[in-house]
Structures are given as structure tokens and as C-alpha cells.
Amino acid sequence: MRQSQLFTKTRKEVPSDEIAKNAKLLIQAGYVHKEMAGVYSFLPLGLRVMNKIIGIIREEMNAVGGQELHLTALQDPNVWQKSGRWSDEAVDNWFKTKVKVGGEVGLAFTHEEPLTRIMKDHIRSYKDLPFSAYQFQTKFRNETRAKSGILRGREFLMKDMYSFSRHEKEHEVFYKKAIDAYKKIFTRSGIGEETYLTFSSGGSFSKYSHEFQTLTLAGEDTIHLCEKCSVAVNEEIIKDQSACPECGNKKLAKKTSVEIGNIFTLGTRFSEVLDLAYLDEKGEKQFVFMGSYGIGPGRIMGTIVELLSDEKGIVWPAAIAPFQVHLISIIGANGEDVRKEGDGLYERLMKKGIDVLYDDRDIRPGEKFADSDLIGIPTRVVISEKAIKSGRLEVKGRKTDTVQMLSEPDFLKTLS
Amino acid sequence: MRQSQLFTKTRKEVPSDEIAKNAKLLIQAGYVHKEMAGVYSFLPLGLRVMNKIIGIIREEMNAVGGQELHLTALQDPNVWQKSGRWSDEAVDNWFKTKVKVGGEVGLAFTHEEPLTRIMKDHIRSYKDLPFSAYQFQTKFRNETRAKSGILRGREFLMKDMYSFSRHEKEHEVFYKKAIDAYKKIFTRSGIGEETYLTFSSGGSFSKYSHEFQTLTLAGEDTIHLCEKCSVAVNEEIIKDQSACPECGNKKLAKKTSVEIGNIFTLGTRFSEVLDLAYLDEKGEKQFVFMGSYGIGPGRIMGTIVELLSDEKGIVWPAAIAPFQVHLISIIGANGEDVRKEGDGLYERLMKKGIDVLYDDRDIRPGEKFADSDLIGIPTRVVISEKAIKSGRLEVKGRKTDTVQMLSEPDFLKTLS
Numbered sequence: 014m015r016q017s018q019l020f021t022k023t024r025k026e027v028p029s030d031e032i033a034k035n036a037k038l039l040i041q042a043g044y045v046h047k048e049m050a051g052v053y054s055f056l057p058l059g060l061r062v063m064n065k066i067i068g069i070i071r072e073e074m075n076a077v078g079g080q081e082l083h084l085t086a087l088q089d090p091n092v093w094q095k096s097g098r099w100s101d102e103a104v105d106n107w108f109k110t111k112v113k114v115g116g117e118v119g120l121a122f123t124h125e126e127p128l129t130r131i132m133k134d135h136i137r138s139y140k141d142l143p144f145s146a147y148q149f150q151t152k153f154r155n156e157t158r159a160k161s162g163i164l165r166g167r168e169f170l171m172k173d174m175y176s177f178s179r180h181e182k183e184h185e186v187f188y189k190k191a192i193d194a195y196k197k198i199f200t201r202s203g204i205g206e207e208t209y210l211t212f213s214s215g216g217s218f219s220k221y222s223h224e225f226q227t228l229t230l231a232g233e234d235t236i237h238l239c240e241k242c243s244v245a246v247n248e249e250i251i252k253d254q255s256a257c258p259e260c261g262n263k264k265l266a267k268k269t270s271v272e273i274g275n276i277f278t279l280g281t282r283f284s285e286v287l288d289l290a291y292l293d294e295k296g297e298k299q300f301v302f303m304g305s306y307g308i309g310p311g312r313i314m315g316t317i318v319e320l321l322s323d324e325k326g327i328v329w330p331a332a333i334a335p336f337q338v339h340l341i342s343i344i345g346a347n348g349e350d351v352r353k354e355g356d357g358l359y360e361r362l363m364k365k366g367i368d369v370l371y372d373d374r375d376i377r378p379g380e381k382f383a384d385s386d387l388i389g390i391p392t393r394v395v396i397s398e399k400a401i402k403s404g405r406l407e408v409k410g411r412k413t414d415t416v417q418m419l420s421e422p423d424f425l426k427t428l429s
Numbered sequence: 430m431r432q433s434q435l436f437t438k439t440r441k442e443v444p445s446d447e448i449a450k451n452a453k454l455l456i457q458a459g460y461v462h463k464e465m466a467g468v469y470s471f472l473p474l475g476l477r478v479m480n481k482i483i484g485i486i487r488e489e490m491n492a493v494g495g496q497e498l499h500l501t502a503l504q505d506p507n508v509w510q511k512s513g514r515w516s517d518e519a520v521d522n523w524f525k526t527k528v529k530v531g532g533e534v535g536l537a538f539t540h541e542e543p544l545t546r547i548m549k550d551h552i553r554s555y556k557d558l559p560f561s562a563y564q565f566q567t568k569f570r571n572e573t574r575a576k577s578g579i580l581r582g583r584e585f586l587m588k589d590m591y592s593f594s595r596h597e598k599e600h601e602v603f604y605k606k607a608i609d610a611y612k613k614i615f616t617r618s619g620i621g622e623e624t625y626l627t628f629s630s631g632g633s634f635s636k637y638s639h640e641f642q643t644l645t646l647a648g649e650d651t652i653h654l655c656e657k658c659s660v661a662v663n664e665e666i667i668k669d670q671s672a673c674p675e676c677g678n679k680k681l682a683k684k685t686s687v688e689i690g691n692i693f694t695l696g697t698r699f700s701e702v703l704d705l706a707y708l709d710e711k712g713e714k715q716f717v718f719m720g721s722y723g724i725g726p727g728r729i730m731g732t733i734v735e736l737l738s739d740e741k742g743i744v745w746p747a748a749i750a751p752f753q754v755h756l757i758s759i760i761g762a763n764g765e766d767v768r769k770e771g772d773g774l775y776e777r778l779m780k781k782g783i784d785v786l787y788d789d790r791d792i793r794p795g796e797k798f799a800d801s802d803l804i805g806i807p808t809r810v811v812i813s814e815k816a817i818k819s820g821r822l823e824v825k826g827r828k829t830d831t832v833q834m835l836s837e838p839d840f841l842k843t844l845s
Contacts, residue, residue, distance in 0.1 A: 020496055020560045020593075022551050046547045048501050049534070054547060055499040057562075063499070080436055083471040083479070085464050086502065086567060087584045110526040110536065112583075113571045118465070120526065120536075131462045131470065135438050144436045146473075151502060151567065155529045167528075168503045177436075 014336075015359075016372040019043075021056050023384050033231060035315040036162025038327050042387045044335075051159025051167035058388065059314075061335035063170065066310040067149055069201045069332065070172050073194040077187070079147040079174050084127055086151060088119040092126045096286050106155040120153035125305060128175050129283045136177065136301060139293050143183050147174035149310070163315040164231065164271055174306040179293070181218070181280070184302045188278065191306050195225055195274050202313050203330025207320060208273065211236050211245040212258050218280025221250075221258070225274035225308075231319040232271030239265055271319075273312050279303040327389030328411050336370040337428060338362060339390035343378045343397035355396045358406075358421070367428060386411070394424065430752075431775075432788040435459075437472050439800050449647060451731040452578025454743050458803045460751075467575025467583035474804065475730075477751035479586065482726040483565055485617045485748065486588050489610040493603070495563040495590050500543055502567060504535040508542045512702050522571040536569035541721060544591050545699045552593065552717060555709050559599050563590035565726070579731040580647065580687055590722040595709070597634070597696070600718045604694065607722050611641055611690050618729050619746025623736060624689065627652050627661040628674050634696025637666075637674070641690035641724075647735040648687030655681055687735075689728050695719040743805030744827050752786040753844065754778060755806035759794045759813035771812045774822075774837070783844060802827070810840065 021043030028040045028047070036053075039045045044059035055063055071081070093099035099119070101107060108120040121127070128146065136142065152171045159167055174191070178184040192210065199208040204227050211224040224247060226236045236245040239257035246254050246265065256263045281300040284290065289301045314333070321328040331337065340362070342355035352373070359371040370390060372381050385393055395407040405418040408427070419427070437459030444456045444463070452469075455461045460475035471479055487497070509515035515535070517523060524536040537543070544562065552558065568587045575583055590607070594600040608626065615624040620643050627640040640663060642652045652661040655673035662670050662681065672679045697716040700706065705717045730749070737744040747753065756778070758771035768789070775787040786806060788797050801809055811823040821834040824843070835843070 018494070018496075018560065020548075020551050020557070020562060022553075022557075024550070043551075046550070048543060049503065049505045052501050052503045052505075054501050054543065056547070057496045057498050060497055060499050078434070080434075080473045081476055082473050083476050085468050085470050085584050087465065087468045087569070089465045089468075106529070108526040108528075110524040112524075113522070113573055127464060127470065131472070132436070134440070134462070135436050135459075137438075141436070141438075144434065146436060153503070157529055168501050 014370060016370055017374045019057065019370070021058060023387050031162060032160050033162035033164065033315075033319075034322065035164060035231065035318040038318055038322055038387070039163065039315075042327055042389070045163065049167075051156060051165065053163050053166065053311075058335045062314055062329070062333055063310055065333040065335075066202060066313050067172070070198055070308060070310060071149075073198050073201075074147045074172070074174055077145065077190045077194050079145045081148060082146055083148050084121070084124050084150055086120050086153065088121050088127065090117060090119065092130050092287065093119065096126050096283055098126065108153045108155050121150070122152055122154045123305075123307075124148070124150065124173055125175065125279065125283050125303075126287065129287045129289050129303070132177060132289055132301070133287070136289065136291050139179055139291055139299075142291060142301065143176065143178040143187060145174055145176040145187065147172060147306075161231065161233065161315075163311045164319075165233070166311065169309060169311050172308045172310060176304040176306070178302045178304070179291070179299065180302050181278075184278065184304055188276065188304055191276055191304070192223065195276070195306070195308070198308065199225060199227075199273070199313075201332055202317065203332060204273075204313070204317060204320060209236065209238060209243060209245045209270075211247050211272075212250065212254060213247040213275075214250050215278065216280075217282065219278035222275065222277040224272045226270040227273050227316050227320070228268050228270050229316060229319045230269050231316075232269050234270050234272055236268050236270050237265035238268050245270075271312065271316055273316055274306075274308040276306045277304060279305055322389070325383075326387035329389045329391060331391045334389070334391050336368045336390050337392065338367055338369045339372065339385050339388070339393045340369050341372045341378075341381050341385060341393060341395050343381075343395060344375065345398050347398055350401060351396060351398060354401050358394075358396060361421075365425070392428070430786060432786055433790045435473065435786070437474060439803050447578060448576050449578035449580065449731075449735075450738065451580060451647065451734040454734055454738055454803070455579065455731075458743055458805070461579065465583075467572060467581065469579055469582065469727075474751045478730055478745070478749055479726055481749040481751075482618060482729050483588070486614055486724060486726060487565075489614050489617075490563045490588070490590055493561065493606045493610050495561045497564060498562055499564050500537070500540050500566055502536050502569065504537050504543065506533060506535065508546050508703065509535065512542050512699060514542065524569045524571050537566070538568055538570045539721075539723075540564070540566065540589055541591065541695065541699050541719075542703065545703045545705050545719070548593060548705050548717070549703070552705065552707050555595055555707055555715075558707060558717065559592065559594040559603060561590055561592040561603065563588060563722075577647065577649065577731075579727045580735075581649070582727065585725060585727050588724045588726060592720040592722070594718045594720070595707070595715065596718050597694075600694065600720055604692065604720055607692055607720070608639065611692070611722070611724070614724065615641060615643075615689070615729075617748055618733065619748060620689075620729070620733060620736060625652065625654060625659060625661045625686075627663050627688075628666065628670060629663040629691075630666050631694065632696075633698065635694035638691065638693040640688045642686035643689050643732050643736070644684050644686050645732060645735045646685050647732075648685050650686050650688055652684050652686045653681035654684050661686075687728065687732055689732055690722075690724040692722045693720060695721055738805070741799075742803035745805045745807060747807045750805070750807050752784045752806050753808065754783055754785045755788065755801050755804070755809045756785050757788045757794075757797050757801060757809060757811050759797075759811060760791065761814050763814055766817060767812060767814060770817050774810075774812060777837075781841070808844070
């Protein structure tokens, strides 16, 4: 798109009410707007990044057979009372609201209960199992602290998947697939190397559950990392599990991290209280064995800003950048030539299906470059009188300082 | 997808707690699940239809230059107090909820206020105008009545666009473009012929605002239709405007309808109270002139079910059907042959990019046909021993009773 049309403007001033680097940079570059503490709107650039992350997650969820649906934010107390999670004593971060015609409803902080109830209409026999369902849906959590920008919100998007299996053995097969899918998601998003499968407390149905923790000082968690196996143990269980669960290594490295995903074996915790059962091969009633699998796309986005940004601004990995190419025209004395060349190149790139942000604004080159570094698109292409004369494009990666002079065909090769 | 994998099951029993036809059929066919009155989850088939409708709307919003963003559900009272819309006396359908650390927030029933505030960071000069921004976002309305299925929800998806112009004249140009875009959306969704541009009360900045009303007895509105001009006048203003505003025709036909879209000239109603201003060509401060443009994708979906369904079930227009083709295998005595042919045809159609629901289940043909009619996919293809022997496919449209025997290439031609 043409930057002259993009309604958001960058700002030089750092927002004074933000502590977290991710929030500062994302606001300065025009990706998000802070509505209140822990509540952020996503502006066009921010929505583009979110949609790229959502696209990656969706592909991997579909690849393990997940069926996408969309549950509601408003929650019926009846179903949560049955599971024992309606009262504010049991769950301390509910938002609840009164219904005009009487009664109270909650705003979903997770969706095990309503989805378990839905499945009562659809699961009868062992032949209906196993399967999994997932959604991208807004969660609401009445958090006491909300100072980490988009890393911890009171309202935030979450991908949550739930699996429904006949028994633990069948569940284990899917659980392992989910671990692999999650690893692919973090690798494709550009934070695979800093992200560790972390053993955490398992609840009644499993020795462990698992978190995916990304190393960053901006995180609120502590993990104990086995550098041999590339797995970690979280702070909660380190007393009971002081060695690596995979190799027994006792020299674990203590690190600060942020939890960007988690997976749980739920077992029959919800199916028993909500009576989600099936008839097995012998015609006997059995409770469905469940699992849940969460990722916060906004938390991935915030973590990437924390990890990869530099003193000039954001540095997006190519797979989730809002645009692939930032095309910048330097309008000198001979303005019309540069404008014409820029417009032509912009059209040609768009026709090839390349996402381009085209800075066609009438402002100083220095401002354009500063904006470009702040916004953080992976590849910058400058079109100027000099470039036109040389018949080449001035190409620079966001992370490198070296400028390459490339012909258009050679430049196109670098993108594919 | 293979229907044996789809977790939703159809049901024969009509839901006893639903009055509206759209809710009854959508629940029976497995498109939606009722959580509470006016609150529906969208199951995989339902989400597919919603995404098709969203896709059409997004294309038309992008075509008029709209920039997509995503605002929040939680609302800061400060900004609504300034516009005079925070109190329950001014707005009678707020959901409000307490924040743990103190204070109260609302759940957005619309988004003029927060978006106007956001624009204060991005609009400075006349050069920044005009533009428009839109979103697909959940709205919450604490409705007293919620008996019309997905036509009137307490929680529902809405596409809302807002335009920002220098003055009324510039606004008018965009407003007309928006009318044309809306007409295209309803035509592409399959309800263009039954949908009328309807004049309604205009507020301070305009004589009229406009609704898009679709004729259906399931609607809660009354309009007065000029059959010459294909425009209508709504019940609210018929006393003052008893003739067609376009041709003066006084013979207007009274009809029951549902409002599926509306567009408003907001003028400076919000920009003045929130101080959203720009400097004009003379350096003088002017308030931004705004418009708003809403459509409920779920309401379009529900209206289509009300309008087009028959005694056997739903009838989707091709553009928004969850799948293009319902492939049904009739497994007789020689089961393996039919299964192999069916699997092969399914793979070939998928490879051609055709969305196919493949009923590969081991159930009676009668059940498969009944499900197929209930689900309402436009084209049904049956593969059976008879079909294999004849070397042709048994093809039937959902709305027609005639079956055609077509070769595979001829069948493919009917889809393009």
C-alpha cells in the first residue's frame, strides 16, 4: 500500500505511560493503540502482523486435523457452576456482567466448559472419536497487573485447541503431534531457537503439562534450562523436579522467560462433571479424555518485538512482517522521474504478489529512513535519481548495514 | 473435507426452545450452537459461511479504500462520558463490568468513540484526509428481546466502517460510494433483489440516514416501499415522509423486513466533543466530518436462511455456501469400488481447488440425502455402482428436482 494513504503516523516521543519495550515500539510505529492498561487496539500494521501469525498457527492446526470454530465471549454460569469454576473464589480473574432481563454472565477467560457442553450434542459412540477443534477468540482476564504491553492483557486474542479422545493412550498420540505443531509454529514465527519446551505441573491426569517458554528479560517467568536437551523445568515444579526430566542433568541454567504457549492433559476433569461420554466397542459408557492447547498470537508478536528490536526500532522476521518490502522514493530536484519510476516498480512488485509498503510521501529522506527502521520491514528498496541513473536498485536488509546495488531481476531473486 | 471427520452431527428433532426458523435450521444442521438466548457459537460449517460473507464484505470495503483494523471490546468510560453515551439513561443496552483494580468498563456496542480518540494521534492536517477505516468485531448489546435466532443477538459480529473527511461535500462523495459497495455486498451474498435502500431519520447533520432492509416475515421492522424506484421509507419517518423521496410516488407498499445494514452521516457529532480536528489549507482548525457504515454478517446469514430455505432444509447461494459440492457415496454390495471411485473423485476435485464435503460415512443413502438437503450445499454429486457403470456422475442442484447424468469434464464445466 501507499504510505501516503496509510492513516497511521509514527511518533518520535516514547509513550510516557508504558514500561514495556514492546508497547513503546508498537505504539511509536503505529501498530497498536493503548485504550487502557492491558487493553490494546490493533491498527492496520498491527492487524497485518497478527493475521500473519494467525495464518501460520491456522495452517499447523489444520495440519493436525483441527476443525476451526468460534465460541462466544459471553458465558452461561450454569455450565461453569458444574465444573466448579464460576465462583470468584475458584477463579480470581473473571469479568462478570449483569443481563438486563435478569441474571449474570461471565466473559470467557478460557473455553473448556462451553465446548465440552457443545460436544454432548455430537459425540455418541467411540466411532465419533478422536478429533480436535480450535478457535481464535478474544479472552478476557481481570488481571491485577497489566504492565507488560501486549504480553499480558486484560483482553487478548488466543488460539485454543481442545482434543477429544477415547482414552489416555489415544490422547498421548495427539498430544505429541501438538508438541510438534507448536514447535513448527514458533520456528516459522522466527523465535524457534529461543523457545523451550518446559515441563510444568500436570494435575490429576498426567505427571506433567507443558509450557513453551521464550527466553527474554521482558518475561515474567523463570525457567531452569537443560542446555543438553533443550528442554526446561518451570519454577513451580523445580523443587520436586530439580533435574532434567529427559537426561537427568542436574546443572540447569536459571533464565527469565515468557510463556507463549501451553498444553495440558485435561483427562476426564471436564467430561465427568459435564457428562460428556460415549459408548465404547462393548456398548459401555466411558467419559471422553480431553486435552487443551493454547497460544497467544499477540504474545508471540510482543515477544518478537522484545527479542529482535534494536535501538532504531522493530525488526520483523520475514514470515510475520506486515509487508515484505519497504519501497522508498527519494524525491530530489528531478522529482517526476523518481515518482514515475517508483510508481512503476510498486505496480510491478504488487503484480508479482509481493506485499509492498511504498513510501511515496513528500517528506525528507531522513524522516523516511527513520520511519522505515522504526516500522521494521525486512527489506528496504530505495529509488532515487542516483539509482535511476545506475539502472539499479539500492537494496538493504533491516538488520544489515550494507547496501547492495541490484538490478530488478536480481532483487526479485532475493525475495523468492 | 470428509464428513466422517466432521465432528458436528445433524439432528432430526427441532430445538424446542427456538421460535425463529433460522435458529431452528442452523442448529439442526450443525451450523451454530445456542449458548444462551441471543448468544450463539459458530461451529465449523457456520464459521465457513461467516468467513465467506466476511470475505465478500472485506473485498468491497478494500475496494472503497477502507483500511482494516481491530478495536477492543472493553471500553474506557472516559471517552464515552465525553460523548454523553456512558450513562445507562443515554444508552439502555450497555453491558458493564467491574475491573479488579478499581473502576468499571463497558463492552462495546459500537465504536465511534474509541476510534475518534485514536484518530487524534494520526490526523493533523487537511492532507491527512479523507480516509476510512473498518473492522470485523464482536458487539455486545444487552437486549431485552432475543428471540430471532442469529438475527438479533446479545453478542454478534459486526463490520463497522468509519469515514473521516474534511467537510460535508467530501463526505458525500464517500457516502455514495459506500451505498454502492453495500449494494454489491448484498447482491453477491444472494439477497440483492429482496434488499432495499431505505430512508430513515438523519440526525443533526443530514436529512436522512439510510438502512438496507431485506423483505422477510421474520424481520422486526416495517418499511414502506416505492416499487417504481426500489427504495423505501422506514416506519420511524413515514409520518413526515409519506411519499417516495426519489419520485414523489404516494402509493407505498407496507412490508415486513429486517435491517441488515445501515449508514449514517455523523458530521461533527463525535469530533467536536472529542476534539478531533485538523488544520485546513489556511491553517485554521476544523473539526473532522465523519460517517459510519454497519453490516451484520450473522444477520445476512440468518436472513438468507429465512428467505431461501425450504421444507427440507437450508438452501445456500453458491457464493456463501460452506462447500461448493456435496459428494455422496452410496456404498452398496460392491462397496470397495464405490469407495475407491469416491475417494479418487474427492481428491481430484480438491486438487482443482473446489471445496467439497465428501459424505463417506457408512450410513443409509436416505440419511445421507436428508442430511444433504438439510445442510444445503448448492450442488450434490452422487457416486454409486450405477454411476460407475454408466461412467457418469449423478448431479443435482439443491433447488431443483431434476438429476443430470454428466461426465466428469462436463460436471466440472458447470462449476466454473
